[in-house]
Amino acid sequence: MIRTGIKRVFRLALHRRDRWEREVEDEIKLHLALRAEQLVAMGASPDDAYQEAVRKFGPLVESRARLIDAARHREQRMQRTEYLSDLRQDIGFALRSLGRQRSWTAVALLTFALGIGATTAVFSVVSALLLHFMPYPNANRIVYVSQEPTEGNTTGISVSITPVSQIVREWMRNAHSFEAFETGQLVKKRLKTVSGDPSEVGVASIFPTFVNFTGQHVVRGRMFTQNDIVDGGRVVLLSETMWRTRFAASDSVFGKVVTLGDSTYQIIGVLPSTVQLPPYVPKSPDFWIPFDIRTENLGVWGLIGRLRPGVDIPQAQRELDSVYARSTSTGTIPFRARITTPSQRVNFRDSLVMLTGAVALVLLVACANVAHLLLARSASRQRELAIRAALGAGRGRLLRQLLTESMLLTGAGALLGIAIGWAGLKALIALRPGSLNSLELARLDGTTLALAVGVAVASGVLFGILGVLQAARSSTNDSLKASALSSSHSRRERRFRAGLVVSEMALSATLIVGAVMLVRSVVNLQRTDLGFTPHGLYAVTLPLADYGFETPAARASFVAEFMRRARAVPSVASASLTGVQPGSRWFSVGRFQVEGEPPGPENKTDLIDINSIQSAFFATMRIPMKEGTLFTDTLPEARQVIVNAGFARKHWPAGSAVGHRIRVAHSDKTPWYTIVGVAGEASTSGPMAESSAPLLYTAYDNGHNSAVVLVRTNADARALSPLLDIARTMGVRRPRPVESVEETMHGFLAGPRFIMLLLTALTLLAVALAAIGLYGVMSHRVAQDTREIGIRVALGASGSRIGRTVIARGLALTAAGTVLGLGGARWATKVVESQLHGVSPLDPVSFVVGALVLIAISLVACLVPMRRALAVDPMTAIRSD
Amino acid sequence: MSRLPVLKGTLDLLVLRALSWTPMHGFEIVSWLERAASSSLELEDSALYQAVYRLEERGLLQADWGVTENNRRARYYKITAAGRAHLRAETKNWVTYADTVTNILTVATNAQPNSSTS
Numbered sequence: 001m002i003r004t005g006i007k008r009v010f011r012l013a014l015h016r017r018d019r020w021e022r023e024v025e026d027e028i029k030l031h032l033a034l035r036a037e038q039l040v041a042m043g044a045s046p047d048d049a050y051q052e053a054v055r056k057f058g059p060l061v062e063s064r065a066r067l068i069d070a071a072r073h074r075e076q077r078m079q080r081t082e083y084l085s086d087l088r089q090d091i092g093f094a095l096r097s098l099g100r101q102r103s104w105t106a107v108a109l110l111t112f113a114l115g116i117g118a119t120t121a122v123f124s125v126v127s128a129l130l131l132h133f134m135p136y137p138n139a140n141r142i143v144y145v146s147q148e149p150t151e152g153n154t155t156g157i158s159v160s161i162t163p164v165s166q167i168v169r170e171w172m173r174n175a176h177s178f179e180a181f182e183t184g185q186l187v188k189k190r191l192k193t194v195s196g197d198p199s200e201v202g203v204a205s206i207f208p209t210f211v212n213f214t215g216q217h218v219v220r221g222r223m224f225t226q227n228d229i230v231d232g233g234r235v236v237l238l239s240e241t242m243w244r245t246r247f248a249a250s251d252s253v254f255g256k257v258v259t260l261g262d263s264t265y266q267i268i269g270v271l272p273s274t275v276q277l278p279p280y281v282p283k284s285p286d287f288w289i290p291f292d293i294r295t296e297n298l299g300v301w302g303l304i305g306r307l308r309p310g311v312d313i314p315q316a317q318r319e320l321d322s323v324y325a326r327s328t329s330t331g332t333i334p335f336r337a338r339i340t341t342p343s344q345r346v347n348f349r350d351s352l353v354m355l356t357g358a359v360a361l362v363l364l365v366a367c368a369n370v371a372h373l374l375l376a377r378s379a380s381r382q383r384e385l386a387i388r389a390a391l392g393a394g395r396g397r398l399l400r401q402l403l404t405e406s407m408l409l410t411g412a413g414a415l416l417g418i419a420i421g422w423a424g425l426k427a428l429i430a431l432r433p434g435s436l437n438s439l440e441l442a443r444l445d446g447t448t449l450a451l452a453v454g455v456a457v458a459s460g461v462l463f464g465i466l467g468v469l470q471a472a473r474s475s476t477n478d479s480l481k482a483s484a485l486s487s488s489h490s491r492r493e494r495r496f497r498a499g500l501v502v503s504e505m506a507l508s509a510t511l512i513v514g515a516v517m518l519v520r521s522v523v524n525l526q527r528t529d530l531g532f533t534p535h536g537l538y539a540v541t542l543p544l545a546d547y548g549f550e551t552p553a554a555r556a557s558f559v560a561e562f563m564r565r566a567r568a569v570p571s572v573a574s575a576s577l578t579g580v581q582p583g584s585r586w587f588s589v590g591r592f593q594v595e596g597e598p599p600g601p602e603n604k605t606d607l608i609d610i611n612s613i614q615s616a617f618f619a620t621m622r623i624p625m626k627e628g629t630l631f632t633d634t635l636p637e638a639r640q641v642i643v644n645a646g647f648a649r650k651h652w653p654a655g656s657a658v659g660h661r662i663r664v665a666h667s668d669k670t671p672w673y674t675i676v677g678v679a680g681e682a683s684t685s686g687p688m689a690e691s692s693a694p695l696l697y698t699a700y701d702n703g704h705n706s707a708v709v710l711v712r713t714n715a716d717a718r719a720l721s722p723l724l725d726i727a728r729t730m731g732v733r734r735p736r737p738v739e740s741v742e743e744t745m746h747g748f749l750a751g752p753r754f755i756m757l758l759l760t761a762l763t764l765l766a767v768a769l770a771a772i773g774l775y776g777v778m779s780h781r782v783a784q785d786t787r788e789i790g791i792r793v794a795l796g797a798s799g800s801r802i803g804r805t806v807i808a809r810g811l812a813l814t815a816a817g818t819v820l821g822l823g824g825a826r827w828a829t830k831v832v833e834s835q836l837h838g839v840s841p842l843d844p845v846s847f848v849v850g851a852l853v854l855i856a857i858s859l860v861a862c863l864v865p866m867r868r869a870l871a872v873d874p875m876t877a878i879r880s881d
Numbered sequence: 882m883s884r885l886p887v888l889k890g891t892l893d894l895l896v897l898r899a900l901s902w903t904p905m906h907g908f909e910i911v912s913w914l915e916r917a918a919s920s921s922l923e924l925e926d927s928a929l930y931q932a933v934y935r936l937e938e939r940g941l942l943q944a945d946w947g948v949t950e951n952n953r954r955a956r957y958y959k960i961t962a963a964g965r966a967h968l969r970a971e972t973k974n975w976v977t978y979a980d981t982v983t984n985i986l987t988v989a990t991n992a993q994p995n996s997s998t999s
Contacts, residue, residue: 023956026954026956027907027930027955027956028927028930030906030907030908030953030954030955031907031908031911031926031930033953034908035908035911035926038912056925056926057925057926057927058925058926058927058928063925063927066927066931067927067930067931067934070930070931070934070935070938071934073934073938074934074935074937074938077938078937078938078940081940
């Protein structure tokens with residue numbers, strides 16, 4: 001097959017060259033013959049005449065080659081010119097014909113642009129967050145390295161533990177799966193300046209290898225080295241911006257000393273401002289100092305590493321675990337390595353995947369609609385095309401013309417769509433809730449643009465081919481003879497258009513079902529019984545450690561006095577200290593044991609929610625006690641614990657939990673705690689968490705740097721300002737503002753609600769387009785059938801009967817689409833599953849609502865065509881041909 | 882009889898001029914030129930064909946296969962609208978140019994500064 005193909009191409013080329021050569025040969029031959037004849041006529045002998053003719057012509061071989069060459073050149077150039085002039089003609093023609101039907105063009109353009117716009121906006125986010133997350137070379141090999149409990153994580157959320165420095169050092173020394181490990185931490189420090197106030201600057205601490213890792217180089221001076229760290233690490237690099245704005249880009253700063261916070265650092269160099277910590281750090285740092293892994297622990301930034309080429313994640317994970325195991329005395333490890341790709345860390349990854357799917361469906365609906373429009377249009381243009389064909393336009397030429405037209409349309413549509421997408425993305429970023437902050441990293445990047453252009457080109461070609469197929473179907477002759485209207489009566493075309501509507505309806509049905517599910521899920525979340533009453537509940541955070549209350553004893557006396565005064569404030573109904581603010585979680589980590597029961601396996605690590613509180617907590621939160629008592633003795637030595645009902649049920653499904661002793665053990669010496677009471681279940685960490693997850697409450701222990709005071713009031717937040725005054729008079733000069741727990745709880749819904757709104761918007765778009773599609777097909781149908789309807793009316797069919805026929809046809813299409821779409825939804829809702837709260841992915845309500853919405857919309861779409869059918873005047877209709 | 886070499890660029894004009902009357906094939910153009918110039922131009926016949934191809938490439942000529950009086954297949958060249966326009970413009974240029982040069986060479990000899998440079 002291939003060989004014949006090659007041969008054909010080759011022969012074609014040969015054939016062409018043959019033609020020029022032959023033509024040139026013929027011309028030369030004729031010239032020589034005529035010249036010889038002329039000379040003979042003047043009296044020369046035939047032989048001499050030929051010789052003379054050749055002499056006059058010039059050196060034969062050379063001239064011949066030169067002429068062939070010139071001929072080839074001419075041929076190519078003329079082909080190009082012809083092609084360009086054809087193209088110009090096609091474009092002019094297309095513009096004229098698109099311009100003639102302005103409203104048609106506007107609808108098609110807008111439909112396609114909306115599809116492209118939605119795709120562009122959503123894909124920009126996908127591209128930035130899931131495809132191009134790390135701004136470093138070989139980003140596809142960069143992973144986050146953390147740990148998780150080897151066994152025992154029953155929290156229902158994936159836990160990632162920042163490895164301690166000792167383990168990281170083992171890995172850096174002995175793990176060969178990685179080219180590099182990097183970490184960093186961005187803290188705000190005060191920069192002391194000679195003139196005026198100290199200013200707050202961002203200081204990043206990094207390994208000496210970090211700059212190399214990012215693929216960049218110092219602008220001036222040098223990077224710090226391991227030796228600098230051994231010498232105490234008091235060296236600093238400036239960001240280029242900092243160097244230029246604060247230090248006047250002067251080289252004399254090197255060797256000088258700056259004071260950051262309490263320490264002084266010697267300036268040794270300048271880093272480009274483009275060197276960045278991983279992208280969720282909002283702005284690039286002003287200063288870079290060394291991170292000393294011997295003395296410091298990694299911060300929230302965690303650890304990232306670049307895998308060696310060819311090493312996969314499970315392989316690397318195994319190696320890290322074995323390196324870690326070798327470094328321990330027993331060889332067992334409580335935590336195993338957890339390696340994640342950057343995209344896995346995007347907390348709304350599932351939502352993005354879902355939205356990508358949704359946007360693809362919208363794009364398909366939009367394309368189907370444009371296909372409709374093109375079909376409807378080319379049906380009315382068949383005569384024109386037929387005339388052109390009859391006048392000698394080749395099929396290739398017609399194809400090119402239709403292609404030019406559809407490419408112009410999709411190209412302009414794509415441009416408009418990209419603009420819409422850009423605006424949409426801006427809006428998306430502006431409206432994002434706090435939990436989706438990383439959205440702001442999304443840009444309209446090259447990948448996205450390439451996708452938009454690719455879609456435009458592909459659909460342009462498809463639409464063009466569609467038009468040609470349709471034109472080809474009805475023969476030239478028929479089209480010329482028949483009237484414009486009846487020429488498109490072809491059954492196949494009708495079926496094709498019905499197919500398009502059915503698929504649009506199906507895609508919409510799938511989207512509606514998904515959207516309804518998400519709406520129901522958000523409603524469920526909103527209605528979730530939290531187990532406590534967030535309304536009227538406020539939290540006041542006192543950063544005690546910042547104001548010199550550093551020992552537990554100092555904090556204890558502060559909070560005791562504060563609580564005494566606070567409870568005396570009239571607007572305070574009740575108040576309690578809490579270790580963990582509602583909306584957060586705190587875990588006790590170790591081996592959970594019940595006294596008298598055999599302990600679990602050695603390497604098991606349990607994570608159990610824990611909070612340390614005062615007894616007043618339950619009254620303040622309005623969490624009912626189910627059994628037992630509140631703390632009867634709050635001294636640490638008393639070791640009393642209150643558990644939640646979920647905990648009690650899990651361990652003592654039949655009997656009572658009260659009186660049992662439990663512990664989360666780090667060693668055999670960890671003391672036992674006695675259960676004194678069982679509290680009701682409450683989702684204190686937010687509506688997404690299971691309220692029945694085991695939770696322990698211990699007596700408030702002043703171990704936290706900040707004290708959080710929960711206050712219930714019948715008034716509003718302003719009535720609680722006396723609390724802040726009390727804090728100020730007691731020495732906490734800048735207490736944080738009063739926070740509403742109700743708002744915190746609502747905040748958890750912002751993300752899901754935002755995603756839900758996005759999906760709903762996409763769904764509405766798809767449904768609107770599908771409805772327009774249905775409307776188009778039905779109007780077309782009615783227009784085609786005007787005569788038939790007229791005859792039927794003339795024969796006595798009633799108006800309601802005609803109307804019913806139209807509606808029934810429309811609904812038949814919708815019904816087919818709905819059935820297909822619901823079938824698709826059954827499968828597609830798997831994508832949504834992870835985002836559903838209290839709604840099953842087979843939720844019958846969503847399916848039924850989806851079907852009803854679609855049918856209702858279809859009825860509306862059929863109304864106008866129906867009225868048109870009813871308005872048909874039999875006499876005009878029958879005569880009209 | 883001394884023969885004049887054809888100046889570069891002028892051959893194109895001559896060909897266009899030849900074809901401005903009627904379409905011709907290659908040898909007819911050559912013969913026309915020879916007659917018109919009374920054989921005083923020195924020109925290889927193949928150079929003419931090259932000029933013709935060049936003109937065709939530029940869209941100043943258009944070629945078609947036709948049949949001669951003696952029933953031979955020949956490639957006939959026809960001047961296009963663009964060719965006519967080109968001929969008009971270039972003829973004007975040429976005349977102006979030739980006039981200017983002629984004037985300088987024949988009239989203004991004593992107005993020249995001392996010509997030490999050449």
